[in-house]
Amino acid sequence: xxxxxQTLMPEAQACADDYEATRKVGLQRxxxxxxxxxxxxxxxxxxxxxxxxxxxxxxxxxxxxxxALPAWPVAGTLLHFDHGILQCDPGELAEGLTxxxxxxKALEQRDFDALYGGREGAFSWLNLARFxxxxxxxxxxxxxxxxxxxxxxxxxxxxxxxxRIEVLPGARLTLLQDQTDAGQGLVNMNCEIxxxxxxxxxxxxxxxxxxxxxxxxTDVDIHKAAEYRVVAFDRGGRLTRHDxxxxxxxxxxxxxxxxxxxxxxxxxxxxxxxxVHCTGHTNSREAFRxxxxxxxxxxxxxRIHIFPDADDSHSDLNTANLLLSDQARVNIxxxxxxxxxxVTASHGATIxxxxxxxxxxxxxxxxxxxxxxxxxxxxxxxxxLMQIQTPAIRDWxxxxxxxxx
Amino acid sequence: MLKxxxxxxxxxxxxxxxxxxxxxxxxxxxxVMGPNGSGKSTLGYTLAGREDYEITSGSIxxxxxxxxEMEPDERAAAGLFLAFQYPxxxxxxxxxxxLRAALNAQRKARGESEVDGVEFxxxxxxxxxxxxxxxxxxxxxxxxxxxxxxxxxxxxxxxxVLQPRLAILDETDSGLDIDALKLxxxxxxRLRDGQRSFLVITHYQRLLDYLSPDHVHVLSDxxxxxxxxxxxxxxxEEQGYAHLERASA
Numbered sequence: 001x002x003x004x005x006q007t008l009m010p011e012a013q014a015c016a017d018d019y020e021a022t023r024k025v026g027l028q029r030x031x032x033x034x035x036x037x038x039x040x041x042x043x044x045x046x047x048x049x050x051x052x053x054x055x056x057x058x059x060x061x062x063x064x065x066x067x068a069l070p071a072w073p074v075a076g077t078l079l080h081f082d083h084g085i086l087q088c089d090p091g092e093l094a095e096g097l098t099x100x101x102x103x104x105k106a107l108e109q110r111d112f113d114a115l116y117g118g119r120e121g122a123f124s125w126l127n128l129a130r131f132x133x134x135x136x137x138x139x140x141x142x143x144x145x146x147x148x149x150x151x152x153x154x155x156x157x158x159x160x161x162x163x164r165i166e167v168l169p170g171a172r173l174t175l176l177q178d179q180t181d182a183g184q185g186l187v188n189m190n191c192e193i194x195x196x197x198x199x200x201x202x203x204x205x206x207x208x209x210x211x212x213x214x215x216x217x218t219d220v221d222i223h224k225a226a227e228y229r230v231v232a233f234d235r236g237g238r239l240t241r242h243d244x245x246x247x248x249x250x251x252x253x254x255x256x257x258x259x260x261x262x263x264x265x266x267x268x269x270x271x272x273x274x275x276v277h278c279t280g281h282t283n284s285r286e287a288f289r290x291x292x293x294x295x296x297x298x299x300x301x302x303r304i305h306i307f308p309d310a311d312d313s314h315s316d317l318n319t320a321n322l323l324l325s326d327q328a329r330v331n332i333x334x335x336x337x338x339x340x341x342x343v344t345a346s347h348g349a350t351i352x353x354x355x356x357x358x359x360x361x362x363x364x365x366x367x368x369x370x371x372x373x374x375x376x377x378x379x380x381x382x383x384x385l386m387q388i389q390t391p392a393i394r395d396w397x398x399x400x401x402x403x404x405x
Numbered sequence: 406m407l408k409x410x411x412x413x414x415x416x417x418x419x420x421x422x423x424x425x426x427x428x429x430x431x432x433x434x435x436x437v438m439g440p441n442g443s444g445k446s447t448l449g450y451t452l453a454g455r456e457d458y459e460i461t462s463g464s465i466x467x468x469x470x471x472x473x474e475m476e477p478d479e480r481a482a483a484g485l486f487l488a489f490q491y492p493x494x495x496x497x498x499x500x501x502x503x504l505r506a507a508l509n510a511q512r513k514a515r516g517e518s519e520v521d522g523v524e525f526x527x528x529x530x531x532x533x534x535x536x537x538x539x540x541x542x543x544x545x546x547x548x549x550x551x552x553x554x555x556x557x558x559x560x561x562x563x564x565x566v567l568q569p570r571l572a573i574l575d576e577t578d579s580g581l582d583i584d585a586l587k588l589x590x591x592x593x594x595r596l597r598d599g600q601r602s603f604l605v606i607t608h609y610q611r612l613l614d615y616l617s618p619d620h621v622h623v624l625s626d627x628x629x630x631x632x633x634x635x636x637x638x639x640x641x642e643e644q645g646y647a648h649l650e651r652a653s654a
Contacts, residue, residue: 356456361493364453365507365563366481366514375506379497379546 004035004052008126008158018104019134025112026128033119042120045299045331046270050239051213054184067150072176073396076144079137083151084159084187086135096141102134102164115219123215127190131162139165142172151212155183164192167199174390177205181212181237189216195226203230204393206400209237217243224250231388233397235404236263236296241270248282258384259288262404263296270299277306277313280340289384290321291377292328303335304345311342321351322380377405406431406602407571412463414451421447423627424463429571434603436613436638439624440646445606446490448624449575453487454480467571482514484570488560488577495547500559501529503547504566511567532565536592553580561592572596573604578612590615610642
């Protein structure tokens with residue numbers, strides 16, 4: 001057993017509750033597949049040395065006072081995961097929101113092998129083996145939900161929050177997910193979002209991580225005439241990994257991903273996205289940008305997968321990346337896997353540096369070098385955030401971008 | 406206002422300007438003409454302070470200050486403006502925001518108060534008058550998706566808002582049709598106030614028909630080889646530059 005496995009899978013962590021069978025499956029698969037190394041294609045550019053060198057504690061998971069929460073630009077129902085534990089009274093939610101423990105039997109019947117695969121899905125298996133609570137949020141009507149995930153300076157544990165959000169037919173959800181950390185632990189989050197027929201979801205995912213290791217998996221299922229749009233704004237972390245999979249399950253489903261990563265120093269950010277057209281008459285679009293400064297390392301793997309007979313599917317994937325220093329690196333891999341003929345699918349990828357001509361043009365108009373650089377970076381970075389449809393959240397994100405630059 | 410003495414400039418170790426002398430007084434409009442590769446744009450870029458344009462000898466004084474020691478933004482704040490031959494597209498940066506940021510950066514550097522949004526809008530609208538430029542272009546990214554003519558008119562709009570003391574216009578007439586050329590020339594003429602000076606770099610005499618230059622200079626192989634009045638531009642239009650190339654050969 002690897003050092004990582006020994007740290008993250010102590011047998012004493014087995015909890016005796018209704019989820020025992022599910023956790024057992026997770027643990028078995030993890031033992032079977034093991035953790036990824038750099039021979040694992042999906043983790044080729046993301047070594048886990050940082051995590052291997054740390055000794056995370058398994059108890060206590062809560063650290064006294066919860067972390068302070070920032071002010072958000074919209075009012076909404078707050079789901080606060082503090083050190084991985086949801087601080088929320090299910091009885092106090094707004095009408096139309098129902099929060100409950102996930103159905104243990106339903107979890108047992110899920111085909112997680114198809115979802116997580118082998119070694120590449122090790123952290124998803126780990127989440128399944130180690131979660132404290134599995135939550136299920138049902139949404140009907142129109143709601144704004146703020147899902148905050150925080151840790152404090154004393155945090156040195158490994159936590160595995162898990163939630164499934166079910167957006168019922170015709171419902172509208174604005175989901176603002178805000179992640180920030182302190183301390184030096186591991187947050188390994190699993191989030192499932194099911195967008196039922198005719199429902200609409202705007203998902204804004206903001207991450208500002210520091211020394212803790214963050215791993216997040218998000219699986220989204222989009223059904224007939226439903227729409228899901230996510231804008232991710234990631235300001236990096238010591239080691240962060242996001243796997244976002246969007247499945248267009250039924251005809252006329254529509255999905256969009258816009259992503260922006262701004263990283264600096266010795267941060268390492270890895271985004272793996274996958275758009276799966278399971279059936280025809282489905283549309284998707286993805287645009288992802290990274291700005292890498294310092295000695296940071298970025299990884300973007302964007303995949304479009306169109307099933308056989310998924311005719312009349314349309315997808316476009318575009319990634320543009322900017323290196324702000326000689327030492328920064330980005331590893332980009334757009335992938336198209338298409339098994340149907342009557343589709344349109346395209347991809348494009350660029351990696352470049354700030355244009356000297358643009359810099360001179362701006363300086364010739366009176367802007368200092370620092371002002372010009374900031375404006376040029378902002379011009380490049382703002383576009384994904386401009387796709388946020390809720391004006392107050394968009395303005396808030398753009399202000400945060402200005403601060404980040 | 407501007408005194409250039411024996412200016413030698415190299416770009417990537419190749420000498421382009423080879424001892425150029427030029428003086429421009431307050432309120433004067435000078436035209437510099439010359440064949441391709443003679444160093445016209447190099448002169449403009451050097452004055453604006455583009456990196457990699459190395460002054461190997463000679464001097465440039467702007468109101469008694471050594472221009473060579475100033476950063477591009479310091480030159481702009483001192484009152485120097487270069488209208489680019491090929492204005493740069495800057496995706497994602499709002500045209501109006503950029504112009505206001507530039508204006509306020511210059512004003513701040515000069516110790517003047519910043520201009521608020523309302524005042525700025527008034528200034529821009531005034532500047533747009535007569536240029537037949539759609540105000541919606543201000544809401545778009547700087548020069549992105551603009552036609553050639555719109556880019557040139559955007560340069561003139563910037564010039565009108567920034568109110569430089571010396572404007573260098575690098576082939577602002579290239580790519581313009583007759584009507585647009587006239588509009589741009591009128592935009593320049595509106596800024597002539599007896600104090601503001603202009604250095605107009607062009608291949609052709611047609612822009613000068615509208616601008617009535619005080620002095621016309623011919624630049625060839627990195628040096629000014631002939632100077633005169635507006636009649637010189639007419640003569641060059643008739644004779645071309647072939648005689649200069651023969652002379653330098």
